[in-house]
Amino acid sequence: MAKVLISDKLSPTAVQVFKDKGVEVDYLPDLGKDKDKLLEVIGQYDGLAIRSATKATEKVIAAADNLKVIGRAGIGVDNVDIDAATQRGVIVMNTPFGNSITTAEHAIAMMFACARQIPAADASTQQGKWEKSKFMGVEITNKTLGVIGCGNIGGIVATRAVGLKMKVIAFDPFLSPERAIELGVEKVELEDLFKRADFISLHTPLTDKTRNVVSREAIASMKDGVRIINCARGGLVDEEALAEALKSGKVAGAAFDVFSEEPAKENVLFGCPNIVCTPHLGASTSEAQENVAIQVAEQMADYLVNGAVSNALNMPSITAEEAPRLTPFVKLAEQLGSFAGQLTETGLKGVRIEYEGQVADMNTRALTSVVLSGVLKPLLSSVNMVSAPAVAKDRGIVVEETRREQQGAYENYIRLTILTERQERSVAGTVFSNGKPRIIQIKGINMEATLGETMLYITNHDKPGFIGRLGTVLGQEALNIATFNLGRKEAGDEAIALLEIDGDVSEPIVKQIEGLEGVVQTKVLKFAL
Known part of the structure; x- marks a missing residue:
């Protein structure tokens, strides 16, 4: 047992x-x-x-x-x-x-508490004071709520706020225009949200990209008198900058359920004017x-x-019988999804996955879940192979899956195409007889590459001298090239370089490479091997 x-x-x-x-x-x-x-x-x-x-x-x-x-x-x-x-x-x-509604309701409650200074007014009244004029609040009706992260919880907050007659604007790279219409919100860029919102509520996971998303500079760009609610994750807001803004009056109020360090026995926000703090109660209902x-x-x-297996963060739902045959394709699907996801920087509208040859007869539902997880994970760290399809649906991302018999030279073949608001980008791969996944095409450009832990992806104009200039930069920074893969459409046209690097490529080095003649885009990609 x-x-x-x-x-x-x-x-x-x-x-x-x-x-x-x-x-x-x-x-x-x-x-x-x-x-x-x-x-x-x-x-x-x-x-x-x-x-x-x-x-x-x-x-x-x-x-x-x-x-x-x-x-x-x-x-x-x-x-x-x-x-x-x-x-x-x-x-x-x-x-x-399991706790989406509860957390969303707590965010709404914190917004009301912040708008009407309820905790401070309660404490004052119970002390025998009657400071009616001191606690002048604001209505939320007809105010603009900016929702950062409009997934499951953020979407619930948005619909509740719409029901309260608020104007809701939302920033979420994965929120499709169709889903925004369904929720009754206006999709905007983050900078626009900061400038327009009377209230801002955060509902995004903590990742490298979202850490301090509400920065000192962001606060400076906001309306005077804005109110900020965070019931998502500590670290999304620069707490020191917020404390200064509360004291100066730039931010009229804040309500925080989460903090950069928990348990939060001490915090720079404690004691600031017009702040409501709770001890991570978002999921605390019976x-x-x-x-x-x-x-x-x-x-x-x-x-x-x-x-x-269900709701697993480190493996897909696969039966014991099909696991041995499917495992190498799971790895390929994961790599394709992660590759595309890390390169996607604009709103995601659709995902198209093509299975050809032997893999088309396998459990492609599990493979599609793995692909979607890889695509979404760079911005939604909590997504997993099982929840990825639901998350994609929740954001209005259209997922298309096509299966067909072998048509080309490869016995098996998976192509992933990402459709954003600005472009389409595809990446394809195969599994060779040794069971190792291999990238074989990027953006229609043929190349063969095995992915390592740290990859440097560069698009450039195919001109003489580029490889030498790139090698010089990496050599000067003592970065060793493990593998070097090249591909181009035709002579003088768009080209791609995909390099496996031993060690980490810092942001200053990326900036150097971006400054090289002919370079269009440079990205550092990370893969779990």
Whole structure:
């Protein structure tokens, strides 16, 4: 019988779900806070069910000799070392949709509290003061709400705000014009949102691209008297800059449920005028706690008992029978999606995937999920192979899948085409007899390339001397070229260079390459191998 440890506070319903499905369970809700004790006992268990208190670090995972699955009751997996889990063959699951409504409602509540200074007025009144004139608020009706990140939670916030007679504008690179119309929002660029919004609510994951998305410069560009709500992730807002703006009156109010460091016992925002702070309560309702507890227990039990995989962050849903044949194509699909996703910088309208030859007879649904996950992950770190189709649908991204018999020289062939508001871009690949995935075409230009951990992608005009100039820059920066792949449409026309680099390519080096004669675009791409 499989055995699961619940090391955080979950609804007791989860315990019963495990038992009903034939899984032994130990409910020790305070164990996750004791790192040494967790390390001591984790080797006994096949599954670990957690919330945010337990830290599933590399050290913990290394000590978990029998561990097969980690289940996070909630969406955020910041407390799980997914790379370490993957290397140890441990599946990491989450429950991405269990607390969406609860979190969205908390954001709306925080907006009201901020607009009417409710917490401060409550404290004043209970102290026996009657400072009616001190707490002058503002209406939200007819005000402009700027939503940064209009996915599942952001979309709910947007529709609630529309119902409150607010004008809603939204920035989200993956929000299609059709989905924006359905939600009743106006899709705008981020700079425009900052200039127009009376209230700004953040609903995006924390990634390298979104860290400090509300920066000092962004705050300076906003309306005087703007109000900012963050119930998404700490680190999305420059807290020091916001504190200064609250004190100066540039920002009239703020409401924060999340902070750059948690638990937030101290923070530069504490004590600032007109700020409302709560201790990460976004998912803290009885309904949400029950939903995510039941969902994570069902998912983990189904995997441990039946081998079914759902909402996994580090593998797609694939049956045991088809896994050996499909695995190399999963890797190819992941690489194609990640390649295209990292190069996509404008609004995504559609994704077209063509399967040709042997791969067309396989489980292309799983492969399509992997492709979509790779495309969306650079901006939506929480997306996984199972949730990717739902996320794409939620954003109005049209997904087309075509299967056909072999027509060209390759026995199997996958082509991914990304349709944005400005262009189409395609990338294609195959799996050779050795089981290794290979890129064979980019933007219609033929080339053969194996992807490494760090790749340098450059488009340029095909002119003599480019390779020498590029090599000189990399050589001067002591960056070794592991592989060098070239392709072009025809002599003197558009060309592509795809290089595997040993080490990291810094932003200053990218700027140097962008300044070389003939260079059109330079991107550093990262791949999990």
